[in-house]
Amino acid sequence: IAAIEQALCDLGHTPVRIGNARQLIEQLVGGARWDLVFNIAEGLHGMGREAQVPAILDLYQIPYTFSDPLVMSLTLHKALTKRVIRDAKLSTGQFFLAAAPEDAGRVPFAPPYFVKPVAQGTGMGITTDSVVRDKKNLPGVCRALMAQFGQPVLIEQFLSGREFTTGLVGTGPFAKVMGTMEIIVLADPGKDVYSFENKEGWKGRVQYLPLSPDVDPLIKDVETLALAAWQVLECRDGGRIDIRCDAKGTPCFIEVNPLAGLRPHYSDLPMVCEFFGTSYVRLIEMILASAMERVQDRMQAPCPETA
CATH class of the missing domain: 3.30.1490.20 (ATP-grasp fold, A domain)
Known part of the structure; x- marks a missing residue:
């Protein structure tokens, strides 16, 4: 949170910490309003928890970063997400x-x-x-x-091939791939498993290898799938798509993170961006710019006629 706050300050903004969904409600009821909310709240309970803050902000017509309640609810449920991906004729196991x-x-x-x-x-x-x-x-x-x-x-x-995570920024036709890194689990036992334990204590357990299409031709297929999945799911502003290859080497969608971690030098999305030359502050700026496009579109939209 402190890193995001500092990046926003560096970009000339004046951030105010709000807190969790309950604290957001308390402040809204008390009359607080903001130009835009940088949403990183994962919510508190249930399968729709990541949709809580976006839904509240939609009710009050306050713009925010990242995906809307529909996408947040869908993508937390991995099976429903894979059904959408499958129905879109994209590769998934x-x-x-x-x-x-x-x-x-x-x-x-x-x-x-x-x-x-x-x-x-x-x-x-x-x-x-x-x-x-x-x-x-x-x-x-x-x-x-x-x-x-x-x-x-x-x-x-079970997909026995290589595993990748692809970082993306932007929305719809303006979304773009920021880079891809291969996830290589070094620790035994569990070389086949990118587990909670390996994620949390990754040093010495996991190697993150940045790869581009000119170095490894497979990456073109990985990034094409990632971008297509991001757009099909209608994710916004920034996040990650995880992909793993089957035994034949075909990239398959695993899952999406539309509310990706943003801890510098630790979370996957900032790491991918840093590997490929995008600084942390620039990443935050790009996420904000994508969200601000929606604010500008809403301001330019004609007012609906009243009955």
């Missing part, structure tokens, strides 16, 4: 949503599987146990995750 442990017996594709909570972020719930190679073990893994997180479980076809 086979998947099945299990609402109860016994549903695991109805998975229509063969192991190995990759199992995770359907609506968690930052790798929560992802461990070395997430890769299930024997179908008879699947109900037990599902049961443990459901007990821990209180939500359905996404069962995916």
Whole structure:
């Protein structure tokens, strides 16, 4: 938060800290208003938690950064997101949503599987146990995750190839790729798993390798898929798309982060941008500029006729 605040100051703005969704409501009821809210709130409860702040701000017609409530609700639910991606004819691995442990017996594709909570972020719930190679073990893994997180479980076809994350900035036809890095898990056990533990303590466990299409031709396909997924999902301003290749080397959509972490030198999006020559302050400036386009469009729109 301090880094975002300093970047906004460096750009000539006067930031005011608001707090979480409850504190936002309190300030709005008290009469507070802002020119634009830089939203990084993940919300407090439920599968629609990341939509809470955008929905409140929409109600008060206060502009904000990043995606709207519809996109935030959709993309937190990994199975619904993959359905949209699949229906758009974009590449994603086979998947099945299990609402109860016994549903695991109805998975229509063969192991190995990759199992995770359907609506968690930052790798929560992802461990070395997430890769299930024997179908008879699947109900037990599902049961443990459901007990821990209180939500359905996404069962995916395990993708054995390389993993990438692509950073993007902008909205719709103005969105662009900022760069891609390969995620190489070094730690044993768990070389196949970019787990919560490996994400949080990545030094010595994970290598982030920046790659461009001129260095590795596969990156062109990765970035083409990432940009297409970003636009199909109607994400805004900035974020990340995670992609992993199948056994044949075909890039497949894994998930999207429309509210990406912005901790300098630590979070994936700033790291990608830094690798490819975009400073942290410039990244924040580009996110703001994308959001401000919506403000200008709204100001220029004709007033609706009153009845």
